Amino acid sequence: MRILHTADWHLGKTLKGQDRTPEVHEALKELLGLVSSERVELVLVSGDLFDRSVVSSAAEAAAFEFFVGLKEKGIPALVIAGNHDSRERLEALAPLLALTGTRAYGNLRFAQEGGVVEVGGLRVAMLPFLSERRLVKAQQLLQQDTGGWRQTYAEGMRQLIAHLTAPGVHLLMAHLTVEGAQLGGGEFTFHTTNSYAVLKGHLPPTLGYVALGHIHKQQKVSDGPVAWYPGSLIQLDFGEGEGAPRGALLVELEPGKPARVHEIPGRWGKPLKTFRLRLEDLDRRWEELREFPGYTKLVLEGQGNPALRKRLFEEVPRLLDVEFQAPSREGPSPPASPERLSWSEAYAQYRRETAGEASLDELLKAFQEVLEEVLAPR
Numbered sequence: 001m002r003i004l005h006t007a008d009w010h011l012g013k014t015l016k017g018q019d020r021t022p023e024v025h026e027a028l029k030e031l032l033g034l035v036s037s038e039r040v041e042l043v044l045v046s047g048d049l050f051d052r053s054v055v056s057s058a059a060e061a062a063a064f065e066f067f068v069g070l071k072e073k074g075i076p077a078l079v080i081a082g083n084h085d086s087r088e089r090l091e092a093l094a095p096l097l098a099l100t101g102t103r104a105y106g107n108l109r110f111a112q113e114g115g116v117v118e119v120g121g122l123r124v125a126m127l128p129f130l131s132e133r134r135l136v137k138a139q140q141l142l143q144q145d146t147g148g149w150r151q152t153y154a155e156g157m158r159q160l161i162a163h164l165t166a167p168g169v170h171l172l173m174a175h176l177t178v179e180g181a182q183l184g185g186g187e188f189t190f191h192t193t194n195s196y197a198v199l200k201g202h203l204p205p206t207l208g209y210v211a212l213g214h215i216h217k218q219q220k221v222s223d224g225p226v227a228w229y230p231g232s233l234i235q236l237d238f239g240e241g242e243g244a245p246r247g248a249l250l251v252e253l254e255p256g257k258p259a260r261v262h263e264i265p266g267r268w269g270k271p272l273k274t275f276r277l278r279l280e281d282l283d284r285r286w287e288e289l290r291e292f293p294g295y296t297k298l299v300l301e302g303q304g305n306p307a308l309r310k311r312l313f314e315e316v317p318r319l320l321d322v323e324f325q326a327p328s329r330e331g332p333s334p335p336a337s338p339e340r341l342s343w344s345e346a347y348a349q350y351r352r353e354t355a356g357e358a359s360l361d362e363l364l365k366a367f368q369e370v371l372e373e374v375l376a377p378r
Contacts, residue, residue, distance in 0.1 A: 083129040
């Protein structure tokens with residue numbers, strides 16, 4: 001069977017006020033063309049179709065256009081929710097997507113509840129993203145144990161994966177972090193730390209292929225079984241490596257043989273680049289900034305002023321962000337690991353990463369009140 005494996009579309013993504021949906025839309029149109037030219041028989045979308053729970057009508061339309069296009073070609077698709085997707089919304093859309101031949105799972109289903117589906121003789125286990133809290137609940141149901149569950153996230157995922165990938169299952173779709181995976185740079189930090197990492201040894205070697213989503217850099221993370229991240233369709237954030245492989249994968253499966261994976265050399269969307277300059281070098285690099293074909297972020301070492309900032313945004317096309325930094329011999333301190341943060345600190349870091357909020361005093365005060373109420377003895 002010939003499979004197109006994709007993930008991390010992030011439709012509805014905005015970067016410094018710039019809507020990236022049109023770029024993702026164009027990438028999806030090209031993928032539809034590849035489905036025909038490469039004789040694809042099944043499409044797998046391993047999570048993060050959307051960038052947040054509520055997106056624009058244009059973002060939803062781009063997704064439906066893709067699945068309707070597959071329907072017209074007679075190609076089925078399987079979809080799971082990622083950490084950015086709204087599980088409930090994807091579940092609500094599932095009956096509509098089913099009309100296009102697409103099966104979508106927002107929530108986890110155990111094997112006996114349909115968590116393993118069959119398409120063209122291929123049995124596929126579907127594992128949407130699970131937060132630590134939801135994993136605890138799933139483990140309690142799986143073990144029929146309502147007592148205090150004290151095992152790690154990795155061990156809980158091992159048990160769920162083992163449950164879904166019983167003998168006879170050929171392929172696993174999952175939205176998670178595998179140990180050793182190299183981050184693309186634009187992922188949610190909190191959901192990609194060691195606390196959320198699954199060990200390679202927890203992927204059953206009997207599987208023909210593991211179709212992963214979550215990490216934005218395209219890469220193979222296991223040889224036995226063969227497991228890949230296709231990466232995001234476009235470069236989503238300035239933190240992601242410039243020119244890093246990303247896009248989609250063509251997977252060939254034959255009984256009794258290892259999966260053959262072919263990287264699709266598509267480079268979709270506008271490139272993002274961060275220019276780091278000393279203030280005195282700005283004039284010399286001015287034309288380079290103006291001629292860069294993608295979106296730019298400018299980090300200037302030196303004392304800035306409103307007039308210069310205004311000039312930069314007026315005269316440099318596609319400039320999205322300007323930062324002025326005082327000269328320093330030491331590099332910036334890396335952000336604290338979420339495992340070492342308090343609940344309030346972790347929530348503050350989450351809000352800064354997801355919403356770009358700087359002033360959080362009132363929000364953190366409300367969060368602390370709710371947290372104290374939840375943790376209060378009963």
